[in-house]
């Protein structure tokens with residue numbers, strides 16, 4: 001369903017005083033929509049699709065052009081029911097690598113233990129997929145378009161004003177054209193850019209959990225065999241952890257997570273530094289003896305944070321825009337899509353019954369935060385144990401909590 005477009009003159013656009021900070025004073029397009037979703041990653045495309053299915057007029061804006069590189073390639077079994085509800089499961093299976101579990105180093109004959117999804121608690125599917133995010137995100141974005149969302153890439157939202165009766169956003173399209181968008185509701189799905197979290201000063205960094213990541217795609221990594229061919233492999237090095245994710249066409253995503261200090265103190269170029277840390281783990285050194293980088297090297301901060309509020313009058317956050325936790329258990333895309341589905345229900349409910357806005361948002365926040373709390377505890381638990389046995393006990397306790405926390409179940 002297309003949005004209403006009104007091109008305002010060709011002279012200088014008149015703007016609200018508080019939104020005058022936009023750098024371009026060119027012809028300005030005026031747009032009106034019911035819901036503006038900012039960010040065309042998994043959270044944004046999921047929210048937009050479910051809203052369009054509920055009959056809402058949705059404008060979805062992504063600042064980059066799809067397909068674009070993104071980190072976060074390992075999905076969880078819990079993603080599959082959401083992909084099915086969206087109607088894209090078969091297509092994801094076509095672009096992905098079948099992932100039956102995760103493996104961790106062990107002192108046994110094969111050198112690793114596998115946590116197989118078919119032995120997991122609950123009734124989640126027995127497998128997941130590894131995906132190139134450029135393909136996965138493009139698929140979700142295009143699918144949103146096919147479901148009636150007005151999905152535009154190459155358009156960056158620069159500013160938003162939250163009013164009592166509407167939301168006004170200023171966006172800049174490629175080529176410098178400025179758009180002024182009036183919406184009844186705003187969904188912030190801008191990922192770790194956290195448009196509203198930063199703008200409203202709501203982002204609270206985790207005091208202890210601070211790290212950075214360096215990663216790239218490689219060819220020539222020794223694959224696992226048979227049933228384990230699609231596993232994600234997790235390793236521990238002296239300063240953090242590392243991952244290996246098999247993608248299509250014999251490409252592996254390989255990366256390290258470590259303290260920011262380690263990155264700051266490095267003396268060699270990033271590629272050599274990545275290789276040195278990887279080579280410090282004998283099992284990785286062996287598997288990567290003949291590996292060569294295939295593409296660019298990427299670096300990112302990896303700070304965990306939570307926004308004090310995830311929703312307010314006429315706005316809501318979904319995915320990383322509201323919170324980010326360490327990706328060690330590959331939970332990011334699932335949380336993004338699950339919260340996107342929840343956010344769509346809240347926005348639709350608020351537009352139908354504005355008086356229930358607070359109650360609907362409270363329930364959304366409770367569910368998202370409860371899941372995140374359990375997950376954070378799970379991530380930190382192994383670090384707290386004083387012995388292997390106590391760490392294992394803590395992990396088992398965390399698993400029980402995760403299995404009984406509502407964010408891990410269907411809607």
Ligand SMILES: Cc1cc2nc3c(=O)[nH]c(=O)nc-3n(C[C@H](O)[C@H](O)[C@H](O)COP(=O)(O)OP(=O)(O)OC[C@H]3O[C@@H](n4cnc5c(N)ncnc54)[C@H](O)[C@@H]3O)c2cc1C
Pocket residue numbers: 038039040041042043044061062063064070071072073074075076155156157158189190191192193195213255300301302318319320321327329330331332333334336
């Ligand atoms: C090192 C690392 C490894 C990870 N590994 C995994 C993994 O294996 N599995 C997993 O599930 N998760 C992983 N994650 C987490 C995963 O990347 C995120 O949780 C996931 O991408 C969140 O989806 P999202 O839609 O909320 O945000 P994003 O995917 O970041 O999408 C946000 C989109 O918003 C756009 N945007 C931002 N600002 C604007 C603006 N102003 N206007 C318009 N558009 C805008 C961005 O261009 C982007 O496309 C990892 C994260 C890191 C840092």
